[in-house]
Amino acid sequence: MIFRNFLFYLGLIPTTIFFALLATIAFVLPFRLRYFIITRWSYFFIAWAKLTCGLKYTVRNPENIPKQNCIVFCNHQSMWETIFMQVLFPNQAWVLKKELLKIPFFGWGLALLKPIAIDRRNINSVKQLIEQGAQRLKDNRRVIIFPEGTRVAPGVKHRYSRGGAALAEATGYPVLCMAHNAGLFWPRGFWIKKPGTIEVVIGPLIESKGKTATEINALAEQWMRDRASSLL
Numbered sequence: 001m002i003f004r005n006f007l008f009y010l011g012l013i014p015t016t017i018f019f020a021l022l023a024t025i026a027f028v029l030p031f032r033l034r035y036f037i038i039t040r041w042s043y044f045f046i047a048w049a050k051l052t053c054g055l056k057y058t059v060r061n062p063e064n065i066p067k068q069n070c071i072v073f074c075n076h077q078s079m080w081e082t083i084f085m086q087v088l089f090p091n092q093a094w095v096l097k098k099e100l101l102k103i104p105f106f107g108w109g110l111a112l113l114k115p116i117a118i119d120r121r122n123i124n125s126v127k128q129l130i131e132q133g134a135q136r137l138k139d140n141r142r143v144i145i146f147p148e149g150t151r152v153a154p155g156v157k158h159r160y161s162r163g164g165a166a167l168a169e170a171t172g173y174p175v176l177c178m179a180h181n182a183g184l185f186w187p188r189g190f191w192i193k194k195p196g197t198i199e200v201v202i203g204p205l206i207e208s209k210g211k212t213a214t215e216i217n218a219l220a221e222q223w224m225r226d227r228a229s230s231l232l
Helices: 002-026 031-038 040-053 080-088 098-102 106-111 125-138 163-171 213-230
Strands: 055-060 071-074 092-097 116-118 142-145 175-180 196-206
Touching: 002 031, 002 040, 002 106, 031 040, 040 055, 040 080, 055 080, 071 080, 071 163, 080 092, 080 196, 092 098, 092 125, 098 106, 098 116, 116 125, 125 142, 125 163, 142 163, 163 175, 163 213, 175 213, 196 213
Parallel strands: 055 196, 071 142, 071 175, 092 116, 092 142
Antiparallel strands: 175 196
16 A cells, blocks of 8 residues: 555656646646646546555436536545546636645646635635635636535534635525545545545535525535535
8 A cells, every 4th residue: 555655646746747837838828728738637636546546436416416507515524525626527616725826836736727715814705705706607617615624534523614605695606515535545644545435425406596605504514414424
């Protein structure tokens, strides 16, 4: 297992540097073409993790993914699901911590994808999320939100932020919930990834029109907690 993880990083690090340098060249290209080129790294990441570490995945209820635009809520347990989202939902925008954009190579390429980078210490962060999120949705990009705001170990409960629900209330776009158990195979704080099959479950769509942010958040949190518990 140690050798396979070593092989994973041996291939990932130079590939990440390559794509970061490629991103600087792609900066002058139209956004759609730039987005396509940079996100090929995500496809490589998921495939390389499967090949070297035996980290496979299965998606349940993919038919629940709507054709229309939506806001996606996902529980947060590891780095894996943040990368997988770009494979499952092409043409999307992450809501993430502003500090991530400062990471050498990875953060540079990430910045060129126009994420919604939030400074959580700013009292106006929810307002910023609503303004930028509304614009991304109008641009036909799904907005990806991790309501827990940080990686949480499987089975551990963490308060859900209301920012994503506030965006849904303000814009009227529906919310699609997801749950997974990636933290069982890629736990936070460990560089060793265990082989196995990550289970990803797609929930039913939550219509936000006529609902308050509190109601939206409660419905999403209940479903996500129940599904995440069942995946343990």
